[in-house]
Amino acid sequence: MDTKQQEKERxxxxxxxxxxxxxxxxxxxxxxxxxxxxxxxxxxxxxxREKSAALLATLQARLASIDDALRAMEEGRxxxxxxxxxxxxxxxxxxxxxxxxxxxxxxxxxxxxxxGMVAPRPRWGLDLExxxxxE
Numbered sequence: 001m002d003t004k005q006q007e008k009e010r011x012x013x014x015x016x017x018x019x020x021x022x023x024x025x026x027x028x029x030x031x032x033x034x035x036x037x038x039x040x041x042x043x044x045x046x047x048x049r050e051k052s053a054a055l056l057a058t059l060q061a062r063l064a065s066i067d068d069a070l071r072a073m074e075e076g077r078x079x080x081x082x083x084x085x086x087x088x089x090x091x092x093x094x095x096x097x098x099x100x101x102x103x104x105x106x107x108x109x110x111x112x113x114x115x116g117m118v119a120p121r122p123r124w125g126l127d128l129e130x131x132x133x134x135e
Contacts, residue, residue, distance in 0.1 A: 005090060009097040010073055013066050016097075020063045027056045062098075069098040081105055 031052055072078040079088050083105040092099050101109065 005093075006073060006078060009078075009093055010070070012097045013069055017063065017066045017070070020059055020066065024056065024059050024063065027052055027059065031056065065098045065100075068100060072100070083109070 031049065069078065072080075079090075079093055080086070081088055081102040082100045084102060086102055088099055088102050092103060099106070
């Protein structure tokens with residue numbers, strides 16, 4: 001990936017990160033508010049809090065993904081699949097700049113997850129530094 005394209009993706013990631021931080025702060029503020037819990041089952045306030053908490057967890061996971069992609073840029077491994085070490089197509093990175101897996105590996109991981117098999121994520125056991133040095 002050329003530096004111009006990478007800088008474009010970096011800016012996109014930084015903008016998404018800033019928006020996520022704002023959204024997370026808003027949700028956290030909302031969740032800090034006290035709720036009078038009604039002993040009735042299905043209390044709408046409790047249900048809304050649970051939905052907000054689930055959304056907050058999703059946003060925090062997305063933020064971690066963006067931070068991982070920014071770190072990968074700094075370390076020179078952006079655009080390389082964490083699982084197989086092959087380049088991630090620029091078209092995929094344009095649509096999902098925080099992608100860390102190529103389409104093939106992503107599909108395989110999703111298939112494993114549907115089967116209930118948890119796939120290891122942290123670096124997938126791949127020695128990317130050695131792989132990068134070969135090129």
